[in-house]
Amino acid sequence: MFIGVDLGTSAVKLLLMAADGKIIKTVSKEYPLSFPKPGWSEQNPEDWYTQSIAGIKDLLEGLNPDDVKGIGVGGQMHGLVTLDENDNVIRPAILWNDGRTVEETEYLNEVIGKKTLSDYTGNIAFAGFTAPKILWMKKNEPDNFAKIKKIMLPKDYLVYRLSGAFSTDFSDASGMLLLDVKNKCWSKEMLEICGVDEAMLPKLYDSFEVVGELNDASKTELGMSGTVKLVAGAGDNAAAAVGTGTVGAGKCNLSLGTSGTIFITNDKFRVDDFNALHSFAHADGNFHLMGCMLSAASCNKWWMDEIIKTKDYPAEQANITKLGENNVYFLPYLMGERSPHNNPAARAMFIGMSMDTTREDMTQAVLEGVAFGLRDSLEVAKSLGIEIKATNICGGGAKSPLWKKIVANVMGIEVDVVENDEGPALGGAILAAVGCGVYESVEDAASKIVRFKESILPDAELTAKYEEKYQHFKTLYPTVKALY
Numbered sequence: 001m002f003i004g005v006d007l008g009t010s011a012v013k014l015l016l017m018a019a020d021g022k023i024i025k026t027v028s029k030e031y032p033l034s035f036p037k038p039g040w041s042e043q044n045p046e047d048w049y050t051q052s053i054a055g056i057k058d059l060l061e062g063l064n065p066d067d068v069k070g071i072g073v074g075g076q077m078h079g080l081v082t083l084d085e086n087d088n089v090i091r092p093a094i095l096w097n098d099g100r101t102v103e104e105t106e107y108l109n110e111v112i113g114k115k116t117l118s119d120y121t122g123n124i125a126f127a128g129f130t131a132p133k134i135l136w137m138k139k140n141e142p143d144n145f146a147k148i149k150k151i152m153l154p155k156d157y158l159v160y161r162l163s164g165a166f167s168t169d170f171s172d173a174s175g176m177l178l179l180d181v182k183n184k185c186w187s188k189e190m191l192e193i194c195g196v197d198e199a200m201l202p203k204l205y206d207s208f209e210v211v212g213e214l215n216d217a218s219k220t221e222l223g224m225s226g227t228v229k230l231v232a233g234a235g236d237n238a239a240a241a242v243g244t245g246t247v248g249a250g251k252c253n254l255s256l257g258t259s260g261t262i263f264i265t266n267d268k269f270r271v272d273d274f275n276a277l278h279s280f281a282h283a284d285g286n287f288h289l290m291g292c293m294l295s296a297a298s299c300n301k302w303w304m305d306e307i308i309k310t311k312d313y314p315a316e317q318a319n320i321t322k323l324g325e326n327n328v329y330f331l332p333y334l335m336g337e338r339s340p341h342n343n344p345a346a347r348a349m350f351i352g353m354s355m356d357t358t359r360e361d362m363t364q365a366v367l368e369g370v371a372f373g374l375r376d377s378l379e380v381a382k383s384l385g386i387e388i389k390a391t392n393i394c395g396g397g398a399k400s401p402l403w404k405k406i407v408a409n410v411m412g413i414e415v416d417v418v419e420n421d422e423g424p425a426l427g428g429a430i431l432a433a434v435g436c437g438v439y440e441s442v443e444d445a446a447s448k449i450v451r452f453k454e455s456i457l458p459d460a461e462l463t464a465k466y467e468e469k470y471q472h473f474k475t476l477y478p479t480v481k482a483l484y
Contacts, residue, residue: 001067002436003056004243004422004429006236007048007075007155009033009095009258014055015425016063019438021449023420024063029055034092039099039336039344042092045081048154049161056222066226070432071162071214072207073230074239074424075155077175080133083150090144093154094133097259097294097335099344101132104139108132108177112193114275120189122181123174124275127336127344128294131177134194151200155233163230165212168202171238174280179204181281182269205232207239207283208434208442231435234283237261237290239427244392244418245450247284247443252388254407254415255423256397260296260370262377264289264386276340276380283431284442289386291339291377296370297397299332299348303366308359317402320364323409324465328352328361329473330369331480339377341477345484351476367403371410372473378411390414392452394423408456410470412463419451426450 001024006013011030017023031047060068078096083089094100108117108125117124125132130153138145152160153176156168173179178194178201180187186198205211214228234242237255241263246253249267254260266287271279282288295302304310329351336344350365381388393415397403408415420426430445439445 001069002429002432003059003068003071004425004427004432005052005071005073005075005158006239006424006428007052007073007158008236009076009097012048012052012055013422013425014052014059015422015429016059017426017429017433019433023422023426025059026422026425027055027058037100041095041098043079043095045089045093045154045157048158052158053218053221060222065222065224068224068228070229070231070436072428072430072432072435073155073158073233074236074428075153075158075172075233077153077172077235077237078128078130079154080130080137081152081154081157082137082144082148083152084147085149087150090147091141096128098133099127099336101127101136102344104132104135105344107135117177118271118275120187121177121179122269122271122279123177124342125177126338126342128338129175129177131190131194134196138195148196148200151196152202156202159211159230159233162214162218163212164215165230166202167205167211167232169205169207169232169234169283170281171207171283172233172235173204175235175278181279181287184281206285207232207234208431210435229432229436231431233428233431236424237263237292238280238283238288239424239431240394241265241288242283242427242430242442242446243423243425243450244394245446246392247282247446249286252391254374254391254393255395256297256370256393256403257395258296258298260293260374262291262374262381264381264388270384272380272384274340277377278339283427289381291374291380293332293370293373294336294338295332295334295348297395299330299334299366299370300397302334303363313400316363317400320360320402322364323406324462324469326361326364326368326469327354328357328365329476330362330365331476332366332369332373340380343481343484346477347484349480367406368410368469370397371407372470374407375410375470376474388413390416392416392418394418394421404456408458409462410466412458412467414458415456416452417454417456419453
């Protein structure tokens with residue numbers, strides 16, 4: 001058996017997979033998220049470890065723990081975890097959706113220069129990336145910065161605690177702005193800019209490579225006695241892509257999670273003219289382009305939980321019938337925005353309301369706003385000559401039939417729904433099985449394990465209506481940008 005871990009922002013999700021890909025059991029364990037100041041987002045790395053251990057215990061209850069042969073971890077990207085000489089966490093981890101690094105991001109993009117950054121790394125600076133966080137810590141917490149002996153990403157901290165392996169993989173490292181993605185090595189120029197030594201950074205691996213074994217302390221806690229291999233794992237989006245079969249060139253995956261992503265696979269390294277999309281390494285050993293919006297399903301969660309105060313999501317969507325005819329628009333920038341606007345100061349807004357606007361119109365606008373935001377990134381991919389005719393879909397938002405229909409028609413492409421929507425956790429388990437030699441490659445494993453249960457085809461008439469609506473949506477951000 002193989003364990004896949006999805007180290008998320010609000011919870012760790014764990015999955016137990018048989019060698020043939022059958023999912024035996026899943027478990028989820030929540031942990032707190034703190035917002036010390038407006039726009040800040042932090043977490044205690046110790047919670048990731050304790051809740052993961054608790055989750056693995058639940059996962060293996062009633063089973064023989066020694067049947068587990070490998071563990072693969074997918075996790076939230078970009079977070080800054082720093083350890084001192086005694087391997088103690090120096091400060092709470094600064095997460096991917098933290099917006100404190102506006103000045104550092106501007107410094108990197110404007111002083112160092114976007115072209116220079118792109119030459120060094122294949123990407124430009126975004127507020128959520130790790131390098132701006134390092135610069136922020138250097139400037140604002142010099143005493144803490146001076147203590148740093150190890151810098152790692154969230155899922156790599158968990159792997160380190162479980163195995164002692166100081167490792168990362170190319171897909172997750174791509175989002176640090178410290179990796180020369182094209183050549184798959186640390187960028188000496190970026191390390192110099194950030195004032196860190198390469199010795200502070202983990203060793204680089206492909207996602208499916210074995211980096212170590214479960215250590216004695218973890219085995220004792222979990223009641224294991226056999227050898228359990230740990231693979232390098234992957235950033236959550238690359239792991240989700242593996243879990244949805246989005247491997248090999250020319251595939252697409254949409255994730256409607258807390259954040260939203262459009263993930264397009266490539267067999268070669270590519271960069272768009274404005275670096276609106278991230279150019280990252282993929283967990284299958286190749287590359288991918290990715291557009292990331294910071295708030296996706298979290299927009300709907302905010303609207304439901306905080307504003308209209310309900311947990312009955314299906315009931316709120318049941319009476320929405322005017323698809324393609326809504327005059328209310330929602331800009332989905334609750335935490336600022338990354339792709340393609342790269343503006344941490346951007347904020348959400350409704351626009352176009354009138355006296356006959358209904359609760360359903362506003363709920364619909366939230367779902368459509370996220371779909372339009374993802375379409376923005378799709379348009380950038382199209383500008384590179386990339387033709388996408390279909391996409392896989394995963395994430396909590398993909399549980400909504402209405403939202404999937406909206407996405408299919410806003411994008412104008414077929415949307416294929418995976419049978420097991422376990423995304424990063426399944427991807428982690430698949431990577432572990434590849435690392436342990438059960439499958440020849442990630443593509444081989446995905447082709448044998450991932451199955452699809454339905455396809456949503458776009459409707460020509462509705463797609464035409466949404467095309468008109470999207471063209472209007474595109475004008476909104478440039479019009480209100482100065483207000484931010």
